Protein backbone atom coordinates (compact mmCIF):
# COMPACT_ATOMS: atom_id res chain seq x y z
CA UNK A 1 0.00 0.00 0.00
CA UNK A 2 0.96 3.62 -0.48
CA UNK A 3 0.32 5.09 2.95
CA UNK A 4 0.30 8.73 3.98
CA UNK A 5 1.16 9.03 7.68
CA UNK A 6 0.48 12.44 9.20
CA UNK A 7 2.29 13.32 12.41
CA UNK A 8 4.96 10.78 11.49
CA UNK A 9 7.60 12.70 13.45
CA UNK A 10 5.75 12.28 16.76
CA UNK A 11 5.93 9.77 19.60
CA UNK A 12 3.72 7.12 17.93
CA UNK A 13 4.64 8.05 14.35
CA UNK A 14 8.30 7.22 15.07
CA UNK A 15 7.21 3.59 15.57
CA UNK A 16 4.62 3.52 12.81
CA UNK A 17 6.92 4.51 9.94
CA UNK A 18 9.44 1.65 10.38
CA UNK A 19 6.66 -0.90 11.03
CA UNK A 20 4.92 0.03 7.78
CA UNK A 21 8.18 -0.09 5.84
CA UNK A 22 9.06 -3.49 7.38
CA UNK A 23 5.67 -4.76 6.20
CA UNK A 24 6.43 -3.72 2.62
CA UNK A 25 4.40 -0.51 2.42
CA UNK A 26 5.55 2.73 0.85
CA UNK A 27 5.26 5.62 3.25
CA UNK A 28 4.87 9.34 2.76
CA UNK A 29 5.14 11.28 6.01
CA UNK A 30 3.64 14.71 6.56
CA UNK A 31 4.50 16.62 9.71
CA UNK A 32 4.99 20.29 10.51
CA UNK A 33 7.87 19.30 12.79
CA UNK A 34 6.63 21.06 15.91
CA UNK A 35 9.00 18.99 18.01
CA UNK A 36 12.05 19.35 15.77
CA UNK A 37 15.26 18.86 17.74
CA UNK A 38 13.43 17.19 20.66
CA UNK A 39 14.31 13.72 19.37
CA UNK A 40 15.90 11.19 21.73
CA UNK A 41 17.19 8.60 19.30
CA UNK A 42 17.53 8.32 15.52
CA UNK A 43 14.25 7.87 13.67
CA UNK A 44 13.58 5.96 10.45
CA UNK A 45 12.63 8.34 7.64
CA UNK A 46 9.71 7.53 5.35
CA UNK A 47 10.43 7.14 1.62
CA UNK A 48 8.94 10.60 1.05
CA UNK A 49 8.76 13.33 3.65
CA UNK A 50 6.75 16.53 3.60
CA UNK A 51 7.45 19.12 6.29
CA UNK A 52 4.07 20.77 5.97
CA UNK A 53 0.95 21.65 7.87
CA UNK A 54 -1.72 19.03 7.15
CA UNK A 55 -4.23 21.85 6.83
CA UNK A 56 -2.40 23.00 3.67
CA UNK A 57 -2.48 19.70 1.81
CA UNK A 58 -4.51 19.48 -1.41
CA UNK A 59 -6.57 16.80 -3.12
CA UNK A 60 -3.71 16.41 -5.60
CA UNK A 61 -1.27 15.65 -2.75
CA UNK A 62 -3.52 12.83 -1.58
CA UNK A 63 -4.05 11.21 -4.95
CA UNK A 64 -2.26 7.89 -5.43
CA UNK A 65 -2.40 6.86 -1.77
CA UNK A 66 -4.30 3.76 -0.66
CA UNK A 67 -4.59 4.79 2.97
CA UNK A 68 -4.17 7.79 5.22
CA UNK A 69 -3.11 7.19 8.85
CA UNK A 70 -3.90 10.49 10.48
CA UNK A 71 -1.94 11.11 13.68
CA UNK A 72 -1.08 14.81 13.38
CA UNK A 73 -2.72 16.72 16.22
CA UNK A 74 -2.18 18.76 19.32
CA UNK A 75 -1.88 15.60 21.27
CA UNK A 76 -3.11 15.94 24.83
CA UNK A 77 -5.53 17.64 27.21
CA UNK A 78 -3.22 20.36 28.60
CA UNK A 79 -2.32 21.49 25.08
CA UNK A 80 -5.97 21.76 24.21
CA UNK A 81 -6.46 23.94 27.27
CA UNK A 82 -3.75 26.39 26.13
CA UNK A 83 -5.73 27.31 23.04
CA UNK A 84 -9.01 25.48 22.58
CA UNK A 85 -9.75 27.26 19.29
CA UNK A 86 -6.42 26.17 17.80
CA UNK A 87 -7.10 22.61 18.98
CA UNK A 88 -10.42 22.61 17.15
CA UNK A 89 -8.84 24.13 14.02
CA UNK A 90 -6.11 21.48 13.80
CA UNK A 91 -7.62 18.40 15.43
CA UNK A 92 -11.21 18.79 14.22
CA UNK A 93 -11.46 21.05 11.16
CA UNK A 94 -8.04 19.92 9.88
CA UNK A 95 -8.98 16.25 10.27
CA UNK A 96 -12.40 16.58 8.62
CA UNK A 97 -10.94 18.54 5.69
CA UNK A 98 -8.20 15.93 5.26
CA UNK A 99 -10.77 13.13 5.24
CA UNK A 100 -12.95 14.99 2.70
CA UNK A 101 -9.94 15.50 0.44
CA UNK A 102 -8.87 11.88 0.84
CA UNK A 103 -12.32 10.75 -0.24
CA UNK A 104 -12.28 13.10 -3.23
CA UNK A 105 -8.82 11.85 -4.19
CA UNK A 106 -10.03 8.23 -4.18
CA UNK A 107 -8.09 7.15 -1.07
CA UNK A 108 -10.19 4.25 0.14
CA UNK A 109 -8.97 3.90 3.74
CA UNK A 110 -8.70 6.58 6.43
CA UNK A 111 -7.46 5.60 9.91
CA UNK A 112 -8.00 8.24 12.54
CA UNK A 113 -6.08 8.51 15.84
CA UNK A 114 -8.89 9.01 18.32
CA UNK A 115 -8.57 8.55 22.05
CA UNK A 116 -10.16 6.78 25.01
CA UNK A 117 -10.08 10.18 26.71
CA UNK A 118 -13.47 10.81 25.10
CA UNK A 119 -14.90 8.58 27.86
CA UNK A 120 -13.86 11.29 30.34
CA UNK A 121 -15.62 10.43 33.54
CA UNK A 122 -16.90 7.03 32.54
CA UNK A 123 -20.49 6.23 33.54
CA UNK A 124 -19.24 2.76 34.51
CA UNK A 125 -15.85 1.18 34.81
CA UNK A 126 -16.09 -0.95 31.68
CA UNK A 127 -16.66 1.44 28.80
CA UNK A 128 -17.15 -0.07 25.36
CA UNK A 129 -17.60 1.58 21.98
CA UNK A 130 -21.39 1.75 22.28
CA UNK A 131 -21.40 3.51 25.65
CA UNK A 132 -22.16 7.22 25.91
CA UNK A 133 -19.07 9.39 25.80
CA UNK A 134 -18.31 12.24 28.17
CA UNK A 135 -15.48 14.35 26.74
CA UNK A 136 -14.24 16.79 29.38
CA UNK A 137 -11.64 18.80 27.47
CA UNK A 138 -11.22 20.61 24.14
CA UNK A 139 -8.85 17.81 23.11
CA UNK A 140 -11.37 15.06 23.85
CA UNK A 141 -14.22 17.04 22.24
CA UNK A 142 -12.11 17.55 19.09
CA UNK A 143 -11.66 13.77 18.84
CA UNK A 144 -15.30 12.77 19.25
CA UNK A 145 -16.55 15.48 16.89
CA UNK A 146 -14.00 14.35 14.30
CA UNK A 147 -15.24 10.77 14.63
CA UNK A 148 -18.83 11.86 14.01
CA UNK A 149 -18.12 14.09 11.03
CA UNK A 150 -15.66 11.74 9.33
CA UNK A 151 -17.97 8.79 9.91
CA UNK A 152 -20.66 10.62 7.93
CA UNK A 153 -18.36 10.54 4.87
CA UNK A 154 -18.23 6.72 4.78
CA UNK A 155 -19.55 5.13 1.60
CA UNK A 156 -18.77 2.25 -0.77
CA UNK A 157 -15.45 3.80 -1.75
CA UNK A 158 -14.36 5.43 1.50
CA UNK A 159 -13.81 3.47 4.69
CA UNK A 160 -12.80 5.37 7.78
CA UNK A 161 -11.68 3.49 10.91
CA UNK A 162 -11.46 5.16 14.31
CA UNK A 163 -8.82 3.95 16.76
CA UNK A 164 -9.80 5.02 20.28
CA UNK A 165 -6.33 4.59 21.70
CA UNK A 166 -5.63 4.05 25.38
CA UNK A 167 -3.07 6.34 27.01
CA UNK A 168 0.32 5.58 25.56
CA UNK A 169 3.52 4.91 27.46
CA UNK A 170 6.93 3.46 26.79
CA UNK A 171 10.02 3.99 24.76
CA UNK A 172 10.00 5.79 21.44
CA UNK A 173 12.80 7.54 19.57
CA UNK A 174 10.60 10.66 19.98
CA UNK A 175 10.13 10.17 23.73
CA UNK A 176 7.46 12.07 25.67
CA UNK A 177 7.42 12.22 29.48
CA UNK A 178 4.14 14.13 29.69
CA UNK A 179 2.18 10.86 29.74
CA UNK A 180 1.42 9.36 33.14
CA UNK A 181 3.58 6.22 33.12
CA UNK A 182 6.59 7.84 31.50
CA UNK A 183 6.23 10.83 33.80
CA UNK A 184 6.24 8.79 37.00
CA UNK A 185 9.13 6.62 35.84
CA UNK A 186 11.22 9.54 34.57
CA UNK A 187 10.52 11.38 37.84
CA UNK A 188 11.76 8.42 39.88
CA UNK A 189 14.88 7.96 37.75
CA UNK A 190 15.84 11.64 37.74
CA UNK A 191 14.56 12.93 41.09
CA UNK A 192 14.44 9.83 43.23
CA UNK A 193 10.75 10.15 44.07
CA UNK A 194 7.43 9.29 42.42
CA UNK A 195 5.34 12.46 42.42
CA UNK A 196 1.60 11.85 41.85
CA UNK A 197 -0.34 15.01 41.06
CA UNK A 198 -3.83 13.54 41.64
CA UNK A 199 -4.98 11.37 44.53
CA UNK A 200 -3.87 8.32 42.53
CA UNK A 201 -7.34 6.76 42.30
CA UNK A 202 -8.32 7.46 38.63
CA UNK A 203 -8.43 4.50 36.27
CA UNK A 204 -6.62 4.71 32.94
CA UNK A 205 -6.31 2.16 30.15
CA UNK A 206 -2.65 2.03 29.14
CA UNK A 207 -0.89 0.81 26.01
CA UNK A 208 2.66 0.84 24.74
CA UNK A 209 3.13 3.42 21.95
CA UNK A 210 4.53 0.71 19.66
CA UNK A 211 1.39 -1.39 20.17
CA UNK A 212 -0.71 1.58 18.99
CA UNK A 213 1.47 1.72 15.88
CA UNK A 214 1.04 -2.06 15.44
CA UNK A 215 -2.73 -1.66 15.69
CA UNK A 216 -2.67 0.98 12.94
CA UNK A 217 -0.79 -1.43 10.68
CA UNK A 218 -3.07 -4.37 11.51
CA UNK A 219 -6.29 -2.39 11.01
CA UNK A 220 -4.89 -0.83 7.82
CA UNK A 221 -4.11 -4.29 6.45
CA UNK A 222 -7.43 -5.86 7.57
CA UNK A 223 -10.09 -6.50 4.96
CA UNK A 224 -12.38 -3.56 4.33
CA UNK A 225 -15.54 -5.33 5.48
CA UNK A 226 -14.04 -5.81 8.96
CA UNK A 227 -13.10 -2.19 9.55
CA UNK A 228 -15.46 -0.10 7.41
CA UNK A 229 -16.63 2.86 9.52
CA UNK A 230 -15.57 0.98 12.64
CA UNK A 231 -14.94 2.62 16.00
CA UNK A 232 -12.63 0.44 18.06
CA UNK A 233 -10.96 0.83 21.44
CA UNK A 234 -7.26 0.05 21.16
CA UNK A 235 -5.68 -1.44 24.27
CA UNK A 236 -6.01 -4.56 26.42
CA UNK A 237 -8.56 -5.53 29.09
CA UNK A 238 -5.78 -6.45 31.51
CA UNK A 239 -4.04 -3.13 30.89
CA UNK A 240 -6.41 -0.86 32.85
CA UNK A 241 -4.67 0.55 35.92
CA UNK A 242 -5.22 3.07 38.67
CA UNK A 243 -2.52 5.72 38.75
CA UNK A 244 -1.45 4.47 42.21
CA UNK A 245 -0.89 0.98 40.69
CA UNK A 246 1.45 2.56 38.16
CA UNK A 247 3.35 4.22 41.00
CA UNK A 248 3.66 0.83 42.73
CA UNK A 249 5.09 -0.65 39.53
CA UNK A 250 7.63 2.18 39.35
CA UNK A 251 8.60 1.46 42.95
CA UNK A 252 9.23 -2.19 42.10
CA UNK A 253 11.83 -1.00 39.56
CA UNK A 254 13.25 1.70 41.84
CA UNK A 255 12.63 0.48 45.42
CA UNK A 256 14.33 3.52 46.98
CA UNK A 257 11.98 6.00 45.32
CA UNK A 258 9.31 7.31 47.68
CA UNK A 259 5.73 7.87 46.50
CA UNK A 260 4.68 11.49 47.10
CA UNK A 261 1.18 12.89 46.61
CA UNK A 262 1.64 16.55 45.59
CA UNK A 263 -2.09 17.34 45.50
CA UNK A 264 -1.34 19.71 42.58
CA UNK A 265 -4.42 18.89 40.54
CA UNK A 266 -6.76 17.70 43.28
CA UNK A 267 -9.27 15.10 42.25
CA UNK A 268 -8.79 14.20 38.59
CA UNK A 269 -12.23 14.24 36.93
CA UNK A 270 -11.01 11.92 34.16
CA UNK A 271 -11.61 8.37 35.31
CA UNK A 272 -12.24 5.65 32.77
CA UNK A 273 -11.69 1.95 32.53
CA UNK A 274 -12.17 0.53 29.07
CA UNK A 275 -13.27 -2.73 27.47
CA UNK A 276 -11.25 -3.94 24.47
CA UNK A 277 -13.25 -7.02 23.43
CA UNK A 278 -14.13 -5.56 20.04
CA UNK A 279 -10.46 -5.25 19.03
CA UNK A 280 -9.97 -8.95 19.84
CA UNK A 281 -13.10 -9.82 17.90
CA UNK A 282 -12.14 -7.82 14.79
CA UNK A 283 -8.47 -8.84 14.87
CA UNK A 284 -8.33 -12.22 16.66
CA UNK A 285 -4.66 -12.66 15.75
CA UNK A 286 -3.60 -9.28 17.09
CA UNK A 287 -1.93 -9.47 20.51
CA UNK A 288 -0.33 -6.63 22.42
CA UNK A 289 3.44 -7.06 22.42
CA UNK A 290 3.80 -5.26 25.77
CA UNK A 291 2.39 -5.53 29.26
CA UNK A 292 2.83 -2.47 31.45
CA UNK A 293 5.59 -4.24 33.38
CA UNK A 294 7.52 -5.17 30.22
CA UNK A 295 7.20 -1.68 28.74
CA UNK A 296 8.32 -0.05 31.98
CA UNK A 297 11.35 -2.32 32.29
CA UNK A 298 12.39 -1.37 28.76
CA UNK A 299 11.93 2.34 29.36
CA UNK A 300 13.72 2.16 32.70
CA UNK A 301 16.70 0.59 30.94
CA UNK A 302 16.64 3.27 28.23
CA UNK A 303 16.41 6.13 30.74
CA UNK A 304 19.36 4.67 32.62
CA UNK A 305 21.42 4.22 29.43
CA UNK A 306 20.69 7.82 28.43
CA UNK A 307 21.56 9.00 31.97
CA UNK A 308 18.23 10.79 32.13
CA UNK A 309 18.79 13.73 34.47
CA UNK A 310 16.87 16.23 36.60
CA UNK A 311 17.49 18.80 33.88
CA UNK A 312 15.96 16.46 31.32
CA UNK A 313 12.94 16.07 33.58
CA UNK A 314 12.49 19.79 34.14
CA UNK A 315 13.33 20.85 30.56
CA UNK A 316 11.30 21.28 27.39
CA UNK A 317 12.63 18.40 25.29
CA UNK A 318 10.25 15.66 26.39
CA UNK A 319 7.18 17.71 27.34
CA UNK A 320 5.04 18.60 24.34
CA UNK A 321 3.29 21.52 26.00
CA UNK A 322 6.51 23.30 26.95
CA UNK A 323 7.93 23.01 23.42
CA UNK A 324 4.62 23.87 21.79
CA UNK A 325 4.34 27.16 23.68
CA UNK A 326 7.60 28.27 22.06
CA UNK A 327 6.60 27.11 18.58
CA UNK A 328 3.02 28.29 18.38
CA UNK A 329 3.82 30.67 15.53
CA UNK A 330 4.28 27.64 13.26
CA UNK A 331 0.63 26.67 13.50
CA UNK A 332 -1.27 29.88 14.34
Ligand SMILES: NC(=O)c1ccc[n+]([C@@H]2O[C@H](COP(=O)([O-])OP(=O)(O)OC[C@H]3O[C@@H](n4cnc5c(N)ncnc54)[C@H](O)[C@@H]3O)[C@@H](O)[C@H]2O)c1
Nearest residue numbers: 007009010011012031032034053054072073075113165168
Ligand atom coordinates in the same frame (compact mmCIF):
# COMPACT_ATOMS: atom_id res chain seq x y z
N1 LIG B 1 0.11 9.56 23.11
C1 LIG B 1 -1.06 9.15 23.57
O1 LIG B 1 -1.22 8.74 24.74
C2 LIG B 1 -2.26 9.10 22.67
C3 LIG B 1 -3.39 8.45 23.12
C4 LIG B 1 -4.52 8.46 22.32
C5 LIG B 1 -4.49 9.10 21.10
N2 LIG B 1 -3.36 9.73 20.69
C6 LIG B 1 -3.38 10.42 19.40
O2 LIG B 1 -2.39 9.85 18.56
C7 LIG B 1 -1.83 10.85 17.72
C8 LIG B 1 -0.31 10.87 17.86
O3 LIG B 1 0.03 11.09 19.23
P1 LIG B 1 1.54 11.30 19.68
O4 LIG B 1 1.62 10.91 21.10
O5 LIG B 1 2.45 10.65 18.69
O6 LIG B 1 1.65 12.88 19.56
P2 LIG B 1 2.93 13.80 19.26
O7 LIG B 1 2.60 15.16 19.80
O8 LIG B 1 4.17 13.16 19.72
O9 LIG B 1 2.96 13.85 17.68
C9 LIG B 1 2.07 14.61 16.92
C10 LIG B 1 2.79 15.06 15.66
O10 LIG B 1 1.85 15.81 14.87
C11 LIG B 1 2.54 16.92 14.33
N3 LIG B 1 1.55 17.97 14.04
C12 LIG B 1 0.78 18.64 14.92
N4 LIG B 1 0.01 19.53 14.26
C13 LIG B 1 0.30 19.41 12.94
C14 LIG B 1 -0.18 20.03 11.76
N5 LIG B 1 -1.12 21.01 11.81
N6 LIG B 1 0.32 19.66 10.57
C15 LIG B 1 1.29 18.68 10.50
N7 LIG B 1 1.77 18.05 11.59
C16 LIG B 1 1.28 18.41 12.80
C17 LIG B 1 3.56 17.32 15.37
O11 LIG B 1 4.64 18.05 14.80
C18 LIG B 1 3.98 15.97 15.95
O12 LIG B 1 5.15 15.48 15.32
C19 LIG B 1 -2.50 12.15 18.10
O13 LIG B 1 -3.58 12.38 17.23
C20 LIG B 1 -3.00 11.89 19.49
O14 LIG B 1 -4.10 12.71 19.82
C21 LIG B 1 -2.25 9.74 21.44
